[in-house]
């Protein structure tokens with residue numbers, strides 16, 4: 011069930027934060043784009059996740075936040091303090107988790123392309139690892155034989171139950187690159203044998219997809235993994251698989267501030283469709299990402315210019331493909347809302363009720379919406395955040411806010427045109443009606459852009475190749 015109380019709170023907090031961001035100079039002509047994170051909202055989502063599963067099972071559950079959704083160290087730290095762990099899928103993500111202070115016992119490593127060195131490092135630390143395929147299991151054989159490890163080890167399986175609405179994010183298709191494809195000829199039997207031959211293989215993992223997967227399909231995938239674990243344990247004659255890692259993927263509603271579907275709905279569906287999952291025989295791991303962060307992030311960008319082209323009004327802003335890459339390249343799959351504010355950060359075109367009650371602000375003018383495009387700053391024609399969107403007629407200096415961008419958006423910078431990564435600020439409403447900001451990530455500087463673009467070796471291509479080969483220092 012959606013929470014309208016929650017969505018009202020979110021809208022009010024966001025409006026106040028945009029206004030405060032202008033007043034405190036976080037967005038300005040010189041700092042034309044910034045990103046805001048609602049700290050209380052993140053905490054509330056972590057609490058909702060924890061309580062949704064606690065309501066249906068007494069089994070131990072590690073909620074491992076999928077770092078890929080928001081690879082920001084202070085975010086990982088906040089979630090860890092809220093009782094969550096992390097799921098990492100690369101050496102970089104593991105480094106972020108370590109920097110956030112998340113201990114190995116609350117860390118899970120998944121990824122389809124782990125190197126031997128990565129696996130060795132994970133096993134030395136005691137981090138849980140889900141192997142992706144039989145070749146990786148063979149690597150684990152060698153590592154387990156060579157040194158003792160505290161790492162719980164598992165295998166990812168693909169139940170091949172079909173796609174959701176976004177093919178690129180559907181991982182349980184007939185030909186997905188992830189996990190062992192269970193319905194392929196002989197695969198199920200091979201998986202069973204792999205477990206029986208490896209007493210240390212004690213976990214089983216599946217993840218049906220990310221955004222666009224209906225809850226019923228997610229539950230079907232979990233049900234398939236559960237049935238396989240039961241079969242393996244029966245054949246082993248003991249509870250060899252003691253932990254089921256059911257992945258993440260709860261979809262997010264990008265159409266309004268309503269948070270739907272909820273963790274409680276998903277947990278209740280699992281309890282009714284896979285009741286044995288929660289009877290205490292299995293410890294559980296979840297790997298939610300988008301649903302924990304998306305609703306709590308907002309990009310705020312200034313409108314630099316406005317124009318018309320072929321009769322179409324266009325607002326050229328500072329938020330585009332560098333922050334909303336999926337939306338720009340696949341707008342049908344990833345539509346985002348756009349909210350209009352004036353240069354002072356006051357909502358435009360939403361009437362009296364949109365003005366924060368305690369702000370003392372006068373209502374803005376009543377405006378008639380105009381169909382317009384909202385463009386980003388990058389130099390290609392498709393850099394559009396919204397096409398033909400009905401909004402108050404945007405003016406130079408106005409602000410646009412792009413809500414629901416807390417996961418897989420502003421933390422996933424795309425360096426087109428060497429546009430800098432914007433600052434990310436966490437915000438919290440204060441008792442006196444104000445907003446307190448804290449910097450989660452500062453904006454990238456031009457020096458940093460030059461440095462990461464070979465700026466320390468401008469002559470590198472002018473030199474003759476050194477005698478030892480082309481890899482000159």
Ligand SMILES: Cc1ncc(COP(=O)(O)O)c(C=O)c1O
Pocket residue numbers: 076078079097120217219220221257258259260297298299300301
């Ligand atoms: C293995 C695995 N776990 C968890 C996630 C997180 O999914 P979401 O952010 O949709 O919850 C992903 C996303 O791609 C994934 O591949």
